[in-house]
Amino acid sequence: MNRKVEVDGARCRLWFSPVGWLGLAAGRAGLVEVFFHRQKQQVLAHLRQAYPDALLQDNALLELAIAQLAGYFGGRSRSFDLPLDFRGLSPFAVRVLQALREVPFGQTLSYAELASLAGSPRAARAVGGVMARNPFPIIVPCHRVLGSAGKMVGYSGGAGIASKEQLLRFEQSGGET
Secondary structure (H helix, E strand, C coil): CCCCCCCCCCEEEEEEECCEEEEEEEECCEEEEEEEECCHHHHHHHHHHHCCCCEECCCHHHHHHHHHHHHHHCCCCCCCCCCECCCCCCHHHHHHHHHHCCCCCCCCEEHHHHHHHCCCCCCHHHHHHHHHCCCCCCCCCHHHEECHHHCCCCCCCCCCHHHHHHHHHHHHCCCCC
């Protein structure tokens, strides 16, 4: 993730999920980032570099995020209701991410369709850039965005396209692991 945000009272948390280790960062304004990778040390190194002053401990928001992620991966929940800190993102990126939050569990759409939903129908390539830098994967479900004709293209989280495919299979099975 490339955005630089001063995070007051930052807290970070590691959590193991079915798609690998998640690193969550939160501040007073909301969740700042979800980063995931198959290796715990990669996630920990990322958090330490991105949030050097953060404490590696829970706060109420991180506890809520973990509970909602556990509900999602446990098949008990299909959406997230968390405050997200969009500071440092362009107005276009915020529009795209907010539009993406409305895409239902288990459904997919193309970059062009998401561009239209975000009010910029000719900005499919720019939407791809926003997806590549989505600071909230899984919670803002960029794995639901496909290339034209339903092609599986690009994913920067976890193990790349393999993680995207795993998340889509999980959702399309109705949330059963």
